Amino acid sequence: NAGVTQTPKFQVLKTGQSMTLQCAQDMNHNSMYWYRQDPGMGLRLIYYSASEGTTDKGEVPNGYNVSRLNKREFSLRLESAAPSQTSVYFCASRDQGIVRNYGYTFGSGTRLTVV
Amino acid sequence: DAKTTQPTSMDCAEGRAANLPCNHSTISGNEYVYWYRQIHSQGPQYIIHGLKNNETNEMASLIITEDRKSSTLILPHATLRDTAVYYCIVRGAGGTSYGKLTFGQGTILTVHP
Numbered sequence: 001n002a003g004v005t006q007t008p009k010f011q012v013l014k015t016g017q018s019m020t021l022q023c024a025q026d027m028n029h030n031s032m033y034w035y036r037q038d039p040g041m042g043l044r045l046i047y048y049s050a051s052e053g054t055t056d057k058g059e060v061p062n063g064y065n066v067s068r069l070n071k072r073e074f075s076l077r078l079e080s081a082a083p084s085q086t087s088v089y090f091c092a093s094r095d096q097g098i099v100r101n102y103g104y105t106f107g108s109g110t111r112l113t114v115v
Numbered sequence: 116d117a118k119t120t121q122p123t124s125m126d127c128a129e130g131r132a133a134n135l136p137c138n139h140s141t142i143s144g145n146e147y148v149y150w151y152r153q154i155h156s157q158g159p160q161y162i163i164h165g166l167k168n169n170e171t172n173e174m175a176s177l178i179i180t181e182d183r184k185s186s187t188l189i190l191p192h193a194t195l196r197d198t199a200v201y202y203c204i205v206r207g208a209g210g211t212s213y214g215k216l217t218f219g220q221g222t223i224l225t226v227h228p
Contacts, residue, residue, distance in 0.1 A: 004158075033215070033216075035218075041220070042202065042218030042219050042220055042221060043159065043216075043218040044218070045215055045216070045217070048215060058215065059217075088156075090158050090159070092158075092159075092216075103149065103151075103161030103164060104151075104159075104161055104216065105161070106158030106159045106160070107158050108157060108158050109156070109157070109158055
């Protein structure tokens with residue numbers, strides 16, 4: 001089925017380790033997003049990519065980097081993980097067409113624990 | 116993007132209509148109202164969106180007041196599987212807010228047997 005695929009689904013890191021969260025969509029969407037969700041809170045935007053080749057900071061970008069590898073893939077990298085980055089990470093994509101104004105499609109999430 | 120206010124929690128009996136309110140008194144003319152829901156531990160799911168006219172799809176109806184300062188999401192026949200956190204989001208169509216969703220705390224809807 002078409003959608004947004006995130007890998008891995010679960011990960012435990014030690015403080016200071018690095019890792020990359022992968023996200024791929026097969027809906028030919030232009031825009032992709034990374035959000036984090038902490039217990040009892042709504043989602044907060046980390047980074048987004050309005051189109052292939054562009055990336056912009058969201059609300060909470062510190063400690064993260066992103067790469068829009070191609071139209072399908074948008075990865076999120078933690079260079080030196082910290083316990084404060086323990087969270088559930090969601091990737092989303094959206095068709096950028098203003099007229100059509102479609103809704104977003106979210107992945108199933110990556111649950112990251114930093115110890 | 117305009118700020119939204121939703122009740123923290125609501126209850127609904129199975130089979131009844133669930134009416135979830137949202138206030139967005141600072142909404143501007145080009146901002147859409149989106150509704151998403153998040154079932155425990157899953158990614159948010161798009162439900163419906165609208166600009167100024169009422170909208171209906173297979174999942175729900177969206178009623179937007181004439182002054183656009185508030186809206187109501189209606190689940191016509193709630194089921195136990197509709198228990199989730201419901202987010203009302205107002206999103207601009209252009210400028211620096213283009214394409215970004217700002218999630219608040221949402222409303223926890225609990226559907227009872």
